[in-house]
Every structure is written in structure tokens, then in C-alpha cells.
Amino acid sequence: MLTSLYVEGQTWFHRAPVRAKLIALLALSIALFATNSPLLLLPAFLLCGGLYFSLGLTLRQAFARVGVVFFTILVLAVVNLFLIPVPDVLALVLRLMALVLFAAAVTATTTIGAFMDEVTVLLRPLERLGLVRAADVSLALGLVLRFVPDIFARYQAIREAHRARGVPIRPLTIIGPLIILTLKDADTIAAAIDARGFRRQ
Amino acid sequence: MDIRLTDCSVRFGDREALHPLTLALGERRIGIIGLNGSGKTTFARLINGLVKPTTGRVEVNGLDTVKDDRAVLAEAGFIFQNPQHQLIMPIVSDDIAFGLKNRGLPAKEISLRTEAVLARFGVSHLARRRVHELSGGETQLVAMASVVVTGPKILILDEPTNQLDLRNRRMVADTIEALDEDTIVITHDLGLVERVERLLLFHEGRLIADGSPGETIRYYHEVAGC
Amino acid sequence: MNTRDLVLIALFAAIVVVLGLIPPITLGFIPVPITAQSMGVMLAGCIIGARRAALSFLLFVLLVAIGLPVLSGGRGGLAILAGPSGGFIIGWAVAAYITGLIAERVIRPGISEGRQLIGFFLASVVGGILVLYAIGVPWLSFVTGTPLVAAAGGSLAFIPGDLVKAGIATLAARAVYAGYPLLPARA
Structure with missing residues (x-):
């Protein structure tokens, strides 16, 4: 019960420092929302997908983790088809899926201990203020x-x-x-x- | 140990949990018995400062439980009636290490002390186990280890053999008897206090017998009416 | 913060995790199954009060973020927070706080059982539904591009289920208040 979603592995993404991964996730989310062009979003989606599926998860596990989120995204996309232009819908789907895949990749390659070390660093300013x-x-x-x-x-x-x-x-x-x-x-x-x-x- | 109570009483609301009492305890092995609700657990909690006296004062090895409460907690370790509640980290060795970490000890020292205390209680094999998967006897031993590791001079054990089967009871009883620390054992398990140096009997918030185990246990049967 | 508050915050977060393990119930007249976990916000606010409830849910969101599968259905991780419903999860802490704030103001010892029930229900509906949707729906609209009006209209489908949850949370909160009151009273 309550085993982390971390997956044992030795890929370069496993070895990358947690802080770098979290900053990359933040930067990626800003960058993806800054563009609407499918020409940029499609490669981003493919790269994030490639990264996520190369981490040593079985296909089944990999899909199980993002399945529900993808399902929600697709349902909303179908609704969107009636409301906004088709290229925009495509851009939205690609952007969100890329982001979700990258986030899932960070989760799969970071242990709870490593996350907690970063949390401790993030809390330092609050700690100095005596808040926590x-x-x-x-x-x-x-x-x-x-x-x-x-x-x-x-x-x-x-x-x-x-x-x-x-x-x-x-x-x-x-x-x-x-x-x-x-x-x-x-x-x-x-x-x-x-x-x-x-x-x- | 050197425990002194001076005119000490405890009141919860309008209920007198412990009537005024003056007492000095100097022995190494002390037992406390009494019926349910007799005040024995209140007395035990008074000694390590978990309960503060309403009147009078309590001193443990020269430390006042009100003024020096942090120091008293370090001096007198408490093992709770339900040791499950006392183990608060998910993995056994993490739980034992946690108390040391908060004292700012270096990591190397922490792991050495953790290993040593687990070995001392014969539970080294449980180091990486999950706390909630331990058996009753294992939980009790780990709970003792988790308190002893911080170096208290006195150990107060509240019903340490509660809910243990015969074999585990024996094992825990032997472990307590072999402890280097001074002990105060609160229990309904009369076998556990047969060989203490001094046995106290509480009844309705008063200390009514104080002496050798044989005498005190005789009184206890009279009070209980069986 | 005293140790007891810290323990209550952690235990409530643990209860919310366990609520996620209880199988969802389906009611005939409501399109979406009811998960016990989504009642957690209302329960926390009504039972342990604004401040502790909010901290409990911040702790819970931390559990999600660091990759523990604590959401109902065994979900968790940063992917959920990055997805369309991320706003609802992040909004839980605020929703629990508002629920608690209302409950603390309305409920005090000595008021009739009926008024307690109304108070808990009001707190659950305002905090656990209105506030939560006020955060979750615009977030969803922003990340998925679905126009706000359509997103809000779509979420109406969840309202009947949410009202049932508020009802159950009200009764549970009232039972806990009678058996073991923890809600701080506010003048």
C-alpha cells in the first residue's frame, strides 16, 4: 500500500538532478502555453512521449498512469470541436498531453526522498519567516x-x-x-x- | 533513580485523579498496580511531566517537571500502553533514527546508534520492516528500542505485556528485567512485578500500600475483593 | 502550532487517502459515481476547522505531487496536477478553508441539532462546491481552451452528485461533532 509511482531505472533522466527536472517542467509549461503553433507543439509532444516511454515502464503501466487524464483531455477536445476552430483544438490537445507526459516522466524517475529534499529547500524562505x-x-x-x-x-x-x-x-x-x-x-x-x-x- | 513528590496532587476538572502525596523513590526496580481508574497511569505520567501537578511539585533526578519539562522528558522515557501509537514513522529504523535526527546528531552517528540499539533488543532483523506489519511482541521491543536510543536514565513502562501471548510476554518481561536503565512498570500483570524492589498500590487516587511485592499484592487482592 | 494540531492535520490527510480506497458508489439518478474521497474537503472543514483542514489538504497535495498514488483509483503524481482537473485538486485546500470558516462561525455548542445540520450543509455547499468550482472550472477552461461558459455548463452535470455528498458529509460531520467535537468555535 502506498508505494510511490517511482520506477527503478538507470536512464539519463533518472540520473538528472531533481531540481533541474522540476525547473524544466516549469519552463516547459510556460513555453508550451506561449505558442499555438502545431508545428512546435507536435515535436514537443513527440519528444515528451518518447522520453516517457523510454523510462522502463511497460506499455500497460505507462498507459495506466496517464490514461484517465488523457481520456479527460480527449473528451474535452471533442466538446471543443464544436466551439473553437479545429487547428486550435489540435494545439490544445498536443500541448496538454506533452505537459502531462513530461510531468509523468518526472514523477516516474524521482524518489520520495529526492522530492522531499527539494521541498525542504523550497520551504527555506518560509522557514526563515517563521511560518513553517x-x-x-x-x-x-x-x-x-x-x-x-x-x-x-x-x-x-x-x-x-x-x-x-x-x-x-x-x-x-x-x-x-x-x-x-x-x-x-x-x-x-x-x-x-x-x-x-x-x-x- | 531519585524521584521526589512533595504535596503533589492532580485534578482533572472537578475530579481528583491523585490526592495529595509526598513520596521519594530511590530504588532501581519499581512496580505500580491498582484497579482500572485507580490513578496509577496518572501517577506514571506525572513522573515524566506528561501530566503536570495541580498542586505541589515533582522532581526527577533533581529536575522539576514543570520548570525543566524538556529535560525531564529526556531523563525519563515513557513507553505507552499501546506501543503502536508511539511508533510514528513508517519504517522501523527510520522511526528510531528520527528521535536522534531532531537532536542534530551527524548521520553516521545516527545510523551507528540505531544499529546498536536494535542489536541490543535482538531485533536487528526488523530494521527495514514496516511498522504496521510488526507482531505485538516485536512492536513492544521496537517501541522500547526507540525510547532507549535517546539515552534516558529511567524508563516508565505502561502495561508493557498488555495483549501479548504467553511467549511474547515472557520475552518482553525478560528484556525489561535485563535493562540497564532504572524502571517503573505499571501493570495488571502481577507476574511482572513479583521481583521488583518496591511495589506501590493505588486505589481511588490514593497510594494505599507501599512495600515488598508480597505484601502489596496481598493488599491488592483484599481491595479487589477476590 | 502544537503537536496535537500537527497530528490531527496528518491523520486527516491519511483519512482522505483511505477514503480514496473505498469503492465509489453509483446512484441511479446521478450520472457520475460518487467517490468518498471527494467528500474529504467538506468533512475536513466541518470537522477539524478552517486552518487545520487547509493544512491537511496542502499536505495531501504534497503527497500527490511527490508521486504517491493517493487519489481515488490509485492516481497521483505531477501529471494529474498538470492535467485538466489540476485546479480542482489545488483548489481543495482553499475550499476546505472556506468550508471550515463557515462551520466555525455557525456551529457552537448548545445550538439545536437542526441548526447544526443546516450550518454544516451550508458550509459544505459553499466551500466544497461553489468555491471549489470557482477555482477548478476557470483553470480547466484555461488549460484545455474550452470556453468558460461551456466548461461551467458541463460541470452542472456534477452538481446533483455534489449535493448528495454535501448531505452525507453533513450527517457525518454532525455525528463526529456529537461524539468527539474538534471544531474550534469563533465569535
């Missing part, structure tokens, strides 16, 4: 990863209990108890964090 502590962000992230399996197990237990008592399984009767039981742990978890000195200045 990077250590708190990684602690919160750790807590989520730690407790998702427990909360899911609790969800299944509540569902079982419903079944055992012959009560129909409705989201409402499950969500209420699930939230109460989970949030009630907050005090003990917070006490444990303080007792272990995790947030020492």
Missing part, C-alpha cells in the same frame, strides 16, 4: 505513510462489524466511526511525539 518548519512537514508526511495502513485496517474492521451485525454497509455509517476512532488517537500520538522529543527546537 521543514522538520514538521517531514514529520507530518511520515505520520501519513505510517497511519494509512492502520486506518485502512480500521475501515475493514468497521465494515466486518457491520456485516456481522447484519447492518447494510453505507458510506455514512462507516465514515463517522472511522473518523472519530482515528482522530481520538491524536492525543496519544501527540503525547508520544512530545515524550520522545521529536519536535525539540
Whole structure:
């Protein structure tokens, strides 16, 4: 449960520094929105697609990751056909798909640890202003990863209990108890964090 | 250990959780027993500053739990009744390392200490395991390791054998007995406190017996009416 | 921020992840299946209040951005944020904040159950639907080029489902408020 979308690999894109990839993504999104010419957008789309499909994902995995987004883009494109000129629709589809492919490529080649190091750097100015502590962000992230399996197990237990008592399984009767039981742990978890000195200045 | 309570009481709202108490604890192995709601957990939390006294004061190895609360937390480690709640990072070794990281230790030192403490509790093989996949006994040992690694001199254990099967109970009990740190064990498991140096019995927020395990356990049976 | 707030923020983000694992329900009279996760915004605002709910969703968006498949259907990663519905996901934090703000102002101990229900429903509809669409629809229109009016018209199809969600979130929030109140009260 909750394994990252990172894919093991040794391609040049895997080895490229995370910061460079994120800056490239930002630059690409600005550049793609600056042009409307299919002559520029088509090569961009092909390059991003080529990059994404060369990262070691199987075709199936690769499509599964971007499938829903592509489907939405295509549905909206069909709607657009009735509303705006056809070359514009083509430009929009190519641009958005190129961007999505590049973004998916960054995700597939960057580990959570590497992302978090960049997040820590990005938070530095906020930290200097005293608005947030990077250590708190990684602690919160750790807590989520730690407790998702427990909360899911609790969800299944509540569902079982419903079944055992012959009560129909409705989201409402499950969500209420699930939230109460989970949030009630907050005090003990917070006490444990303080007792272990995790947030020492 | 050197724990001193002076005229110390705890009130939650209008409920007196602990009646005024003056007490000095100097032994290495101390046990605390009592019925549910007798005040024993309040007493334990008082000692490491998780609960602050409403009146009076508590000193742990010369540190006041109100004035020096950070230092007291470092001096007296607490292992919670449900150790699941205490392990807060997804992977065992990350969890143990996290407490050290926040003390600004160098990475090399952190990994050495983490390995050492896992070896000390005989759970080196669990280092890369996910916390939520550990068994009850494993969770308890890892929870102890995660507290001991930061170097407290006193360990307070709240129901450490709760929900453990016979074999795990034995293993955890042996581990506690062999600890170098001074221990205070709060429990319903009388076998666990048979050999402590001093056993305290709480009842309705008062300390009603304080002595050798044999005597205190006899009182406990009287109070419980069975 | 105290440790308890930090833990509540993280636990709620974890609850939203788990809501994404619950199979979606289909109701006969509504064209789109209802995912429990999309109720998260309304639930968070109504249950833990504006500030914590917003931070909880910023944390959740961070999980998406760093490549964890936490969105319902196992989706995640930067590609989703770059796609047409990216605005809805980024808008969650603001929507949760507004939901919480309204709930904090309307709900206080001692008011009747009926007023609590109306308050939670109002907060869910304004924050979880109006505010969310006010961010998500223009974003979608911008990135896909679909004219704003058409995009807004199209999203009307989702409104009946959203109202059902607001209803469920209202009842759940009221149950949590009765059992374990966490919502800070505002004068």
C-alpha cells in the first residue's frame, strides 16, 4: 500500500538532478502555453512521449498512469470541436498531453526522498519567516505513510462489524466511526511525539 | 533513580485523579498496580511531566517537571500502553533514527546508534520492516528500542505485556528485567512485578500500600475483593 | 502550532487517502459515481476547522505531487496536477478553508441539532462546491481552451452528485461533532 509511482531505472533522466527536472517542467509549461503553433507543439509532444516511454515502464503501466487524464483531455477536445476552430483544438490537445507526459516522466524517475529534499529547500524562505518548519512537514508526511495502513485496517474492521451485525454497509455509517476512532488517537500520538522529543527546537 | 513528590496532587476538572502525596523513590526496580481508574497511569505520567501537578511539585533526578519539562522528558522515557501509537514513522529504523535526527546528531552517528540499539533488543532483523506489519511482541521491543536510543536514565513502562501471548510476554518481561536503565512498570500483570524492589498500590487516587511485592499484592487482592 | 494540531492535520490527510480506497458508489439518478474521497474537503472543514483542514489538504497535495498514488483509483503524481482537473485538486485546500470558516462561525455548542445540520450543509455547499468550482472550472477552461461558459455548463452535470455528498458529509460531520467535537468555535 502506498508505494510511490517511482520506477527503478538507470536512464539519463533518472540520473538528472531533481531540481533541474522540476525547473524544466516549469519552463516547459510556460513555453508550451506561449505558442499555438502545431508545428512546435507536435515535436514537443513527440519528444515528451518518447522520453516517457523510454523510462522502463511497460506499455500497460505507462498507459495506466496517464490514461484517465488523457481520456479527460480527449473528451474535452471533442466538446471543443464544436466551439473553437479545429487547428486550435489540435494545439490544445498536443500541448496538454506533452505537459502531462513530461510531468509523468518526472514523477516516474524521482524518489520520495529526492522530492522531499527539494521541498525542504523550497520551504527555506518560509522557514526563515517563521511560518513553517521543514522538520514538521517531514514529520507530518511520515505520520501519513505510517497511519494509512492502520486506518485502512480500521475501515475493514468497521465494515466486518457491520456485516456481522447484519447492518447494510453505507458510506455514512462507516465514515463517522472511522473518523472519530482515528482522530481520538491524536492525543496519544501527540503525547508520544512530545515524550520522545521529536519536535525539540 | 531519585524521584521526589512533595504535596503533589492532580485534578482533572472537578475530579481528583491523585490526592495529595509526598513520596521519594530511590530504588532501581519499581512496580505500580491498582484497579482500572485507580490513578496509577496518572501517577506514571506525572513522573515524566506528561501530566503536570495541580498542586505541589515533582522532581526527577533533581529536575522539576514543570520548570525543566524538556529535560525531564529526556531523563525519563515513557513507553505507552499501546506501543503502536508511539511508533510514528513508517519504517522501523527510520522511526528510531528520527528521535536522534531532531537532536542534530551527524548521520553516521545516527545510523551507528540505531544499529546498536536494535542489536541490543535482538531485533536487528526488523530494521527495514514496516511498522504496521510488526507482531505485538516485536512492536513492544521496537517501541522500547526507540525510547532507549535517546539515552534516558529511567524508563516508565505502561502495561508493557498488555495483549501479548504467553511467549511474547515472557520475552518482553525478560528484556525489561535485563535493562540497564532504572524502571517503573505499571501493570495488571502481577507476574511482572513479583521481583521488583518496591511495589506501590493505588486505589481511588490514593497510594494505599507501599512495600515488598508480597505484601502489596496481598493488599491488592483484599481491595479487589477476590 | 502544537503537536496535537500537527497530528490531527496528518491523520486527516491519511483519512482522505483511505477514503480514496473505498469503492465509489453509483446512484441511479446521478450520472457520475460518487467517490468518498471527494467528500474529504467538506468533512475536513466541518470537522477539524478552517486552518487545520487547509493544512491537511496542502499536505495531501504534497503527497500527490511527490508521486504517491493517493487519489481515488490509485492516481497521483505531477501529471494529474498538470492535467485538466489540476485546479480542482489545488483548489481543495482553499475550499476546505472556506468550508471550515463557515462551520466555525455557525456551529457552537448548545445550538439545536437542526441548526447544526443546516450550518454544516451550508458550509459544505459553499466551500466544497461553489468555491471549489470557482477555482477548478476557470483553470480547466484555461488549460484545455474550452470556453468558460461551456466548461461551467458541463460541470452542472456534477452538481446533483455534489449535493448528495454535501448531505452525507453533513450527517457525518454532525455525528463526529456529537461524539468527539474538534471544531474550534469563533465569535
